[in-house]
Ligand SMILES: Nc1ncnc2c1ncn2[C@@H]1O[C@H](COP(=O)(O)OP(=O)(O)OP(=O)(O)O)[C@@H](O)[C@H]1O
Ligand SMILES: [Zn+2]
């Protein structure tokens with residue numbers, strides 16, 4: 001047995017064999033510095049290969065009998081992961097069938113994964129501290145490099161622990177963006193005032209500068225560019241003042257502040273009865289450290305956001321912090337302003353528009369405790385908040401909470417883990433909860449809170465379904481029924497706004513009859529068949545069933561059966577033709593590609609600089625505009641026909657959410673839904689905004705067909721460059737899985753995936769539906785490690801626990 005200090009390290013080699021901690025000796029110079037959560041550099045394998053790793057644990061002894069390799073150097077002088085995150089990573093790796101190293105890295109901001117430099121600077125207020133001065137040796141910034149000695153590292157770690165210094169991570173090519181030239185003065189305020197008196201009468205520019213310096217005295221130094229650009233003071237004026245001893249140029253470090261202007265503080269309104277009941281239930285869970293999960297099922301416009309804000313306030317009142325997740329698309333100024341308007345600069349906002357440097361800054365503001373509230377999309381669930389008092393997930397049904405890549409985690413599951421860890425409540429909110437969550441509430445696993453009324457008793461919008469199979473409608477050349485056209489026209493006349501939704505999913509490769517609404521379905525699986533271009537056939541993604549493309553409708557014998565799908569641009573042209581006077585804004589992937597354009601479009605529409613907002617799924621949720629009185633849905637059927645067992649659920653959610661944008665203030669709302677399937681329950685229930693009826697019907701069907709929430713689903717996909725190999729491997733896999741599954745379980749496939757060939761690889765998938773599956777979980781983990789050698793030969797196996805899409 002070795003008698004020394006030992007670190008268990010998860011190394012950055014993402015393979016199954018290395019998916020466990022390796023032990024390294026901690027050199028005595030680095031004791032107290034090598035602690036759990038820091039990253040280190042270690043030697044790996046027989047060669048001289050140096051790699052990074054995360055320290056998981058520090059121990060006194062090792063059971064390893066050979067000689068341990070020493071840690072080469074520490075990368076972080078302060079842990080980048082807390083003990084909570086280390087613990088979470090074990091659970092996450094197991095739950096998502098991922099390498100632990102991928103899980104650990106997912107928790108950190110990108111910049112810490114890229115090539116970056118680390119700089120040390122004095123913490124505010126410690127610039128004059130003797131220890132700090134000695135370390136910085138007259139410099140503003142000192143870079144931490146491979147050559148920094150162990151002693152020095154120890155000293156730095158010590159200063160960091162006593163919070164006398166800060167560490168900045170900067171992407172390599174942005175390193176010089178850290179400092180800025182600034183202007184300050186060495187004169188006292190009185191001396192400045194005196195010199196101001198002594199200026200010549202016609203020295204107007206100098207007078208202006210002195211006035212500025214006197215006014216901003218407490219805020220000096222100020223960046224030169226701020227003085228020059230925002231206050232229109234010329235460089236030459238500054239130089240003259242420098243010569244006269246009134247101004248001094250200095251370098252300052254700049255912190256990027258993405259929140260920017262803090263909106264005016266907004267006071268909390270008086271709560272409605274439904275809101276205050278919700279708030280008091282959640283607050284009492286916060287007060288009693290009860291890690292309960294609440295499901296708020298509240299109709300659109302019932303004021304859920306206000307419930308979130310007031311319960312977050314309660315957590316802050318208790319000296320705790322709050323985490324709020326929203327879909328990326330809702331991170332618009334509208335939502336952000338509501339949160340920042342309430343909590344001011346205690347808020348960090350994490351969205352995809354941040355540069356990696358900005359993201360790191362927000363991350364470190366959270367990590368060092370200067371931020372109490374975090375609002376962000378999916379990955380913000382890993383925000384390094386300490387002492388969390390409440391976690392909120394808005395629009396909890398959104399598929400985007402599930403990550404598509406490794407680690408394939410669902411933010412809801414991670415949030416639930418953290419809620420238990422902190423012993424504080426988790427709040428899920430939606431007007432259209434996911435079936436899983438609603439079913440858990442039914443069973444009493446979650447506590448249900450219903451909010452049935454809109455604020456100020458505004459009525460829910462009046463919804464009309466338009467049957468596009470009707471003669472009157474099918475005679476129309478474009479995509480607008482006479483009813484929808486007429487109503488847009490009326491809204492324009494009243495100077496109100498309209499939202500037009502074009503329901504489009506990535507690929508519109510399904511077949512529909514325009515005469516009767518018929519959609520070709522799999523005889524075995526009751527999901528739509530999808531057209532596979534390279535096969536020229538219709539195919540089922542669940543079981544692999546295939547059949548030729550029909551040319552007459554099997555239902556009504558009409559020839560009007562064909563591929564379905566219109567582009568937003570086409571609809572925009574139609575709108576412009578019908579309403580030449582109306583100002584139309586289009587929002588889709590093309591118009592929102594540029595950073596900030598999504599927010600800009602929403603702002604423009606919010607200020608009523610446009611009359612019609614036309615868009616895809618992006619415009620369906622979260623928007624709260626008082627002038628919107630009409631919502632039109634061009635093609636409700638698209639989501640209905642996707643080859644996914646969640647098709648009805650997605651359609652119901654989308655239609656209910658988008659309808660909810662109409663009539664949120666004093667003017668009444670009107671919704672028109674165009675469809676070829678007017679009798680479908682998802683469409684009828686959405687028209688009534690009747691979640692409960694939809695829930696019952698859908699649960700019945702899920703029970704019949706054996707899907708979530710009655711069964712668990714796991715999707716296993718196999719890929720290889722050679723199609724025969726991919727297929728062979730997937731049949732082998734199927735046999736392996738069959739061996740551990742009970743009779744109750746169902747295995748579907750292998751079948752080719754939607755895009756069966758990506759990047760020259762063929763993909764096959766197997767769907768497993770099961771009631772209980774501890775053996776399955778174990779077996780899948782084993783299969784992953786057994787197939788390692790296969791992986792080398794070009795196979796990849798991906799396992800998705802509870803997939804959000806099957807395509
Ligand atoms: N107690 C209140 N008194 C007055 N106005 C309120 C109150 N609570 C919320 N509001 C306002 O009512 C509107 C609707 O509220 P909010 O956006 O929170 O609803 P929501 O349930 O989150 O809606 P959705 O699910 O449709 O996004 C907002 O403009 C909000 O400012
Ligand atoms: Zn099938």
Ligand SMILES: [Zn+2]
Nearest residue numbers: 513516553556
């Ligand atoms: Zn037909």
